[in-house]
Amino acid sequence: xxxxxxxxxxxxxxxxxxxxxxxxxxxxxxxxxxxxxxxxxxxxxxxxxxxxxxxxxxxxxxxxxxxxxxxxxxxxxxxxxxxxxxxxxxxxxxxxxxxxxxxxxxxxxxxxxxxxxxxxxxxxxxxxxxxxxxxxxxxxxxxxxxxxxxxxxxxxxxxxxxxxxxxxxxxxxxxxxxxxxxxxxxxxxxxxxxxxxxxxxxxxxxxxxxxxxxxxxxxxxxxxxxxxxxxxxxxxxxxxxxxxxxxxxxxxxxxxxxxxxxxxxxxxxxxxxxxxxxxxxxxxxxxxxxxxxxxxxxxxxxxxxxxxxxxxxxxxxxxxxxxxxxxxxxxxxxxxxxxxxxxxxxxxxxxxxxxxxxxxxxxxxxxxxxxxxxxxxxxxxxxxxxxxxxxxxxxxxxxxx
Numbered sequence: 001x002x003x004x005x006x007x008x009x010x011x012x013x014x015x016x017x018x019x020x021x022x023x024x025x026x027x028x029x030x031x032x033x034x035x036x037x038x039x040x041x042x043x044x045x046x047x048x049x050x051x052x053x054x055x056x057x058x059x060x061x062x063x064x065x066x067x068x069x070x071x072x073x074x075x076x077x078x079x080x081x082x083x084x085x086x087x088x089x090x091x092x093x094x095x096x097x098x099x100x101x102x103x104x105x106x107x108x109x110x111x112x113x114x115x116x117x118x119x120x121x122x123x124x125x126x127x128x129x130x131x132x133x134x135x136x137x138x139x140x141x142x143x144x145x146x147x148x149x150x151x152x153x154x155x156x157x158x159x160x161x162x163x164x165x166x167x168x169x170x171x172x173x174x175x176x177x178x179x180x181x182x183x184x185x186x187x188x189x190x191x192x193x194x195x196x197x198x199x200x201x202x203x204x205x206x207x208x209x210x211x212x213x214x215x216x217x218x219x220x221x222x223x224x225x226x227x228x229x230x231x232x233x234x235x236x237x238x239x240x241x242x243x244x245x246x247x248x249x250x251x252x253x254x255x256x257x258x259x260x261x262x263x264x265x266x267x268x269x270x271x272x273x274x275x276x277x278x279x280x281x282x283x284x285x286x287x288x289x290x291x292x293x294x295x296x297x298x299x300x301x302x303x304x305x306x307x308x309x310x311x312x313x314x315x316x317x318x319x320x321x322x323x324x325x326x327x328x329x330x331x332x333x334x335x336x337x338x339x340x341x342x343x344x345x346x347x348x349x350x351x352x353x354x355x356x357x358x359x360x361x362x363x364x365x366x367x368x369x370x371x372x373x374x375x376x377x378x379x380x381x382x383x384x385x386x387x388x389x390x391x392x393x394x395x396x397x398x399x400x401x
Contacts, residue, residue, distance in 0.1 A: 001171045003193050010197040011035045012176050014042040016383050018203035019159035020390035026166040033168040038175040043156040049348030051261045054148035055381035062115040065364040070381045073388030084158045093147040093244035096138035098332050102248040120145045135240040135334045149264045152383045179215045199401045202374040206280045206351040212374045219376050221353045222299050225280045228272030230345035237341040241268045258329045275320045283347045304358025353377035
């Protein structure tokens with residue numbers, strides 16, 4: 001980091017969206033770019049703690065930013081992995097309907113997948129399900145060939161390596177504190193001193209709303225953290241899952257619902273649930289932040305959401321503390337699973353953006369201000385779509401500097 005120079009662009013946040021954005025900008029032009037990351041390593045939070053799925057684009061409303069970026073970004077990611085020798089598998093997944101009332105949603109997913117260009121998507125009978133996943137139980141299903149698995153920490157490291165090769169700089173253990181705006185430049189105050197830049201991009205994930213406010217921008221939303229907890233199958237039970245097994249999602253909460261995921265580096269994860277976290281980096285049951293909890297509980301949007309979805313919330317909390325309840329959910333997909341077949345796995349925290357009226361922000365949310373761009377919501381499939389999102393952001397920035 002050069003404290004005397006003025007960078008063309010500074011990016012706050014060294015996750016997969018921040019690094020993909022830097023990569024896209026450097027392909028576009030020889031900008032002087034600096035990424036500042038608060039943690040000691042890149043991909044420390046959402047990027048490095050997800051299930052490693054390369055999403056197909058099955059669930060997303062046709063025409064939405066999610067759908068457009070996922071379908072394009074997915075193929076860009078597969079190409080990137082091939083070109084850079086990153087281990088991945090395009091293994092496909094099945095979506096399983098376990099009751100008749102799920103069949104209309106399954107049909108809707110088939111139509112959405114077709115509209116989003118998923119060639120080769122197949123409807124499956126109960127017998128055909130067994131051909132893909134012999135241990136799965138269901139009355140019908142879908143096979144989606146475009147889904148894959150990868151390690152997103154490896155992907156982010158590869159992005160970072162290319163960024164450095166192209167002259168970009170990355171500074172870890174560098175936390176953004178505040179911003180001053182001068183006539184010709186912005187001055188960031190950080191834990192490693194002041195940094196000057198012509199343009200600022202906020203890709204701070206769990207802290208994107210706070211960074212925006214420190215920059216004098218009203219984000220119009222607040223980040224509420226939800227912890228996703230995983231179990232993993234014991235080694236002797238991994239044979240029960242060939243690739244990926246998903247339930248039919250609740251249309252109102254497509255990110256809910258436990259599923260089985262074979263991991264690219266070995267093992268099978270089961271989960272996640274989604275419980276309210278009382279700290280933005282709350283990876284355990286006991287993690288608690290007075291500041292984070294106070295801010296959450298004094299936000300009107302939180303109570304409006306809670307009043308509408310409290311039953312779902314209590315159900316997720318119950319499953320968080322009851323292994324038996326978690327296993328019951330898993331048995332809907334694989335009846336053979338028993339309580340002794342799983343053991344605690346990892347956890348991730350999802351940065352859920354929430355409107356003041358209590359509405360969950362479902363799509364990507366980007367807000368521009370003078371000499372700044374704030375990525376305020378980049379939900380799943382942001383990792384899958386990272387290269388496409390990066391190009392989208394770079395296209396906006398190109399017109400500004």
